[in-house]
Amino acid sequence: MGVSLLVIQTICNLLIQADIGPLAEGPSKAVHREMGLFGNNPSPGAQKLYNYGNF
């Protein structure tokens, strides 16, 4: 079970990274909804991400 469990844990880890991170479609919708905040006082990094990631 040990190796199989570690494989599954790693896959879960990757899939959530893909989901909340940039691999799938940008950050999760929870963040997506809040992206308007970037417009108020965007940090340079956020602005670049906004331009780059189209989210």
Add this chain to the structure above:
Amino acid sequence: MAIFKSGNPALQEKMFQNTIIIPGQDAMTQRGALNKFFFLFLMVMASAYFTWGSFYNGVNVMPWMIGSAIGGLIVAFAIIFKKEWAPYLAPAYGLLEGVFVGGISAIYNNAFQKVAPGIVMQAVGLTFGVVIAMYVLYNFRIIKATQRFKSIVFTATAGVAVFYLIAMVLRMFGIDMPFIHEGSNMGILFSLVIVAIAAMNLILDFDMIEQGAAMGAPKYMEWYCAFGLLVTIVWLYMEILRLLSKFASRK
């Protein structure tokens, strides 16, 4: 050549059956595994700090995050299937995970700075709280890693992986699975269940370390077990971060 020091059939964990102790070499210990874990944790913190700082300095960290997620997966599978490489690859995994964790934490911190300031610190604090609580529960045998418990956690974790995989495939076709991203009551309940499953995985990780030490697994298994613990804690952290973001999105 002694493969195991213990002849106890209850300790015949498959994980350690392929590991071989060479005479004269040290065996793994629980303290050794914990020390290795703290070293890996420092690796994570160092690269996370670097990515976090870069984000706030205007660097586009997105390509780093994509690279580190993919690189982390490759390194993780190399460690899983070549346990002897763990002493060399586990620190690299820690660095790669740190890049991703630092980047996503900076993005969340920035996105929620108005509605939920300090969301990242809350997630870090909660993650540590859960890890310590689970360790206490395990150490005092309030939760026992019985075969039945392991099977349930294994099945639940596999279920989560399959669910996420299906959700990812469906999203490619424009279909969004309910609950994953919703800040509704059901969405929060969904996240709570996933956090609970990730927390239960910690019990299995602690058990793996204890079993490995009891069976006299070789020294490099300390790195392997520390890596396993890190995988779970990073997963737990990201689930907690998402759970908090759901709460914040309700404000």
